Structure formats: C-alpha cells, structure tokens
Amino acid sequence: MKRISLIVMFLIGTCMVRAQHITGSWHGDLNAGSQKLGIVFHFEKDPAGKDVVKMDVPAQGAKDIPVKVDWLADDSVSLQVPVINVVYTGKWKEGTVEGTFVQHGMSFPLNLTTGEQDAPARPQEPKGSLGYKTEEVSFSNDAAGATLSGTLTCPAGYSEGKKVPVVLMVTGSGAQNRDEEVFGHKPFLVIADYLAKNGIASLRYDDRGVGRSTGNVKGATSRDFADDAAAGIAWLKDSRRFGKVGVLGHSEGGMIAFMLGADSVADFIVSMAGPGIKGDSLLAEQQNAQLRLYGKPANRTVKQVREEMKLQPKNAWLDYFADYDPASDIMNTTVPVMAINGSHDMQVLAESNLGAIRKYLADGNRQNLIKEYPGLNHLFQHCQLATSLDYYRIEETCAPEVLKDIADWINALR
Structure with missing residues (x-):
C-alpha cells in the first residue's frame, strides 16, 4: 500500500544513455541482493529540443x-535522480547501455536494452x-466539496426489484483509482467481477482527486476518507435498488470499514x-517484519x-494514522464483521492485528468471521515468505479461496 507502505529497501533511481542511439523506452533489471527490480526509462525531447528523461x-x-541529465554523448551518459539520491553512469556498447547504479554508497550493475x-x-x-452490467455513477461528500465517481456493478440476472446485497469498496492508503490499481494489479476489479458472478453488487470509486473524482486531498486524513465512503453508503441506500448495504475495505480501507461499522452506517463490513x-x-511492527525479511x-x-516523524515535513494523514487506535471503533461495531488476513502479510501482520480484532469483537455479532489464510500476503496472493513483498511479479491478484469466502459470507447474511 502506499501510505501504509513497504520500507523501500532500494529506492530505485535511474538514468539513460541516449545520444543518437537512444530514444523512446529502455529497460533493465537492477540486481540488488535478494531483489530484482525492473526499471523503465523514457527518453523524449521537449518543444525546445531539450532532452527529457523519466x-x-x-x-x-x-x-x-524525473531524471536530471548531467552528460549525454554518443557513447556515454551520466544522470541523476535527486529525489532518491541516485547517480547512474553508462556507456553504449553494441545495442546495450552498460552502466552502474549508485545509491547511498552502494553500487549495482544496471544494463539497459530497448523497449x-x-x-x-x-x-x-x-x-x-x-455477463453482467456496469454503469458509471457518482455521489458527493458535500461537506468536503468532493464528488466521487465510480463503477456500479450489478450481478448477473439482476433486476430492479431484486434486493441483492451490495458492497462499497474502500481502497488502501494512498491516492488510488476505483480498481485499487497497485503494483500492476487491479484487486477491486477482480473482486467486483467475482461478486457479480455470485449474486452480489458492488460500487468501487476513484479516491478524491484521482481519476474522475474531485476534492482536495491535501491535509485529508483517514477520517475524511471515511466521510467520503459514508457518502457512498448513503447514496446506495437512497437508491433503494439493493438489499443489505455493506462496506469492503482493504488495508486502510479495512480500518475505515470499522469506523463506518461503529457509526452504524453499514449493514455489514468486510475488513481485508x-x-x-x-x-x-503498526508502523514499528511493519518495519521490523520487513527488516527480518x-x-x-x-x-x-x-x-x-x-x-x-518529527524530522519529516508535516503530514496530516500520517499524524492521524499514527495517533489512531481502532480499538474503540472495533468494540462499537455490532453489525456482522468479516475480518481476514494472510499469514505472510508484512504490512499489517495477522497475528497482532487479527488478534486484537478478535479480542475486541469477542462479545460481538454471532455472524462474525475472523480468519487467517496461510501463505497469503498483504494483497491476498499466494507466496513464499521470501516473496511476500514481490506483489508485481506474482501473477495472481487475489486468492480464489478468499474470493469464495467473501461471497459465501455475504450471501449467508440474514
């Protein structure tokens, strides 16, 4: 996730030989110990003829x-990525840029080929x-001056008089689109598709300031994003098109789901x-887990x-998140709860976080389901522990057993 994020062990910067030999896109793999990270560079010229590299x-x-060009010749290049303290130097050789990537005193080979x-x-x-219908819709958080645009997906065989359950999907931390697109995956698109094929409607939306949604992100906190989600729940209920109206949230969205549960806004919640x-x-625990890895x-x-945190620029979102204790909201949630996690999650660790949720919900709704899935990471992908953070290279977007359990649990609610 982006704000509830990985420790970036190698903040990758890059550069490129261009000259008359290099134009368009070039790529290579940076081998940094146990990690192999693909890098893509795009070479263009601005209207004034100046080289632009991204x-x-x-x-x-x-x-x-953005990449700063220090030197660009027919046979050599020297570039910087100041935002992540990287220098790259390379030489053109037989269709390849053979180069060296240096960051924080560490040096790694990085060779680039075209495409x-x-x-x-x-x-x-x-x-x-x-096999099912989708439609573009929007709803508003008037107090924040935000209009949220999204995709309403109705299940196969849906008709206006058929009161099927519906879920509002709330993304994890960081500005994300309606598909929760991250690391080359579209988890909410995959979940919406599965739910539609199993009798459940859904509404997924672009976060404020993303895609077709409007609204000011600067200074916004999880509470503000919860207000956006509450407006979506209200819109779904006011439409009178569906039966039970729940919220499905991932990562920070799972935290927001409990906020809405405590406020009795949703009829049920799924916290992933x-x-x-x-x-x-959580931040300290997350960092230690990744350091051990x-x-x-x-x-x-x-x-x-x-x-x-005190040494960093003021960040309203981070300050709120660090101070927020979900205990009260979880204890005050009386609607049915499905809270799930993966044993290989290195960002929101299952043992401590599911353990706390289980404790706070001990006297809660009898329909609650709290479950840990062996071998799944933060995106609910099957993985080995060593590859638990390698979200991009894993082809699976969401484990089939998780999709099935979510659909079965929602359909069983009464």
Whole structure:
C-alpha cells in the first residue's frame, strides 16, 4: 500500500544513455541482493529540443520520476535522480547501455536494452463478455466539496426489484483509482467481477482527486476518507435498488470499514488486512517484519518511529494514522464483521492485528468471521515468505479461496 507502505529497501533511481542511439523506452533489471527490480526509462525531447528523461519502477508502482541529465554523448551518459539520491553512469556498447547504479554508497550493475518491460500476466482480470452490467455513477461528500465517481456493478440476472446485497469498496492508503490499481494489479476489479458472478453488487470509486473524482486531498486524513465512503453508503441506500448495504475495505480501507461499522452506517463490513492495533505500533511492527525479511536487525521501536516523524515535513494523514487506535471503533461495531488476513502479510501482520480484532469483537455479532489464510500476503496472493513483498511479479491478484469466502459470507447474511 502506499501510505501504509513497504520500507523501500532500494529506492530505485535511474538514468539513460541516449545520444543518437537512444530514444523512446529502455529497460533493465537492477540486481540488488535478494531483489530484482525492473526499471523503465523514457527518453523524449521537449518543444525546445531539450532532452527529457523519466523513470518508471513498475514493481513499486512508481511512474514518471524525473531524471536530471548531467552528460549525454554518443557513447556515454551520466544522470541523476535527486529525489532518491541516485547517480547512474553508462556507456553504449553494441545495442546495450552498460552502466552502474549508485545509491547511498552502494553500487549495482544496471544494463539497459530497448523497449518496454514485459508486464506479468494477470489471468484473473475479466476479459470479453462479462455477463453482467456496469454503469458509471457518482455521489458527493458535500461537506468536503468532493464528488466521487465510480463503477456500479450489478450481478448477473439482476433486476430492479431484486434486493441483492451490495458492497462499497474502500481502497488502501494512498491516492488510488476505483480498481485499487497497485503494483500492476487491479484487486477491486477482480473482486467486483467475482461478486457479480455470485449474486452480489458492488460500487468501487476513484479516491478524491484521482481519476474522475474531485476534492482536495491535501491535509485529508483517514477520517475524511471515511466521510467520503459514508457518502457512498448513503447514496446506495437512497437508491433503494439493493438489499443489505455493506462496506469492503482493504488495508486502510479495512480500518475505515470499522469506523463506518461503529457509526452504524453499514449493514455489514468486510475488513481485508485492516489494522487492529494503534497506528504507531503498526508502523514499528511493519518495519521490523520487513527488516527480518531482509536479514537485518529488527529492533525498531514506537519511540523511534515517532522521533523520525518529527524530522519529516508535516503530514496530516500520517499524524492521524499514527495517533489512531481502532480499538474503540472495533468494540462499537455490532453489525456482522468479516475480518481476514494472510499469514505472510508484512504490512499489517495477522497475528497482532487479527488478534486484537478478535479480542475486541469477542462479545460481538454471532455472524462474525475472523480468519487467517496461510501463505497469503498483504494483497491476498499466494507466496513464499521470501516473496511476500514481490506483489508485481506474482501473477495472481487475489486468492480464489478468499474470493469464495467473501461471497459465501455475504450471501449467508440474514
């Protein structure tokens, strides 16, 4: 996820030989220890004839990172990516740029060849005739001056008088589109498709300030995004087209689902990898988990997290998240809850977060389902522990057993 994010062990920067030999897109793999990260560079000229270079790191969801050209000749290049403290130097040789990538004193080989990087297959994304109907809709959070645009998906065989259940989908942290597109995957598109084929409607929407949605993101917190989601729930209920109206949230969206549950806004909630512990504790726990994964000392403390936050520019979202303890909202949620997580989640760890949710819901609704899935990561992909953060290279978008359990649980609600 982006704000509830990975520790970026290697913030990738790159550059490119261009001269008369290089134009368009070039790509290569950066081998950095246990990680192999694909880099794509785009070479163009602006209207004044000046060279413009931008960089993508598809596996990290990074696009159009600006690159500073220090030197560009027929046979050599020297470039910088100041935002991530990277220098790249290379020489043209027989159709390849043979170069060296340097960041924070660490040096790695990076050779580039022409063309875009081949994207991994995404076999679960719907293609061809869908067998169900979708429509473009919008709803408003008037207090925030935000209009949220999204896709309403009605299940196969749906008719106006048929009161099928519907879920509003709430994305994880960071500005994301209605498909929750991240690391080359579209989880909400895949979930919406599965639900539609199993009798459940859904509404997924672009976050404020993303895609076709309007609204000010600057200074917005999880509470503001919860208000956006509440407006979507109200729109679905006011339409009188559906039966039970629930919310399905992933990561930060799972936290927001409990906010709405506590406010009795939704008829049921599905929290996918939603936090159950206080934000600053989650951040420290997340960092330690990822340090262990990379064989580093895992001794991060909440105090250290807080001290580092003080050194960063003011960030209203992060301040709110670090201070927020979901305990009260979880305890005050009386509607049916499905809370799930994967055993290989390195961002919202299953043991502590599901454990807290289970404790806070101990005397809750009898229809509650709390479940940990073995071998799944934060995106609910099957993986080995060593590849739990390699979301991009894993072809699966969401484990079939998770999709089935969500649909079965919602359809069983009374």
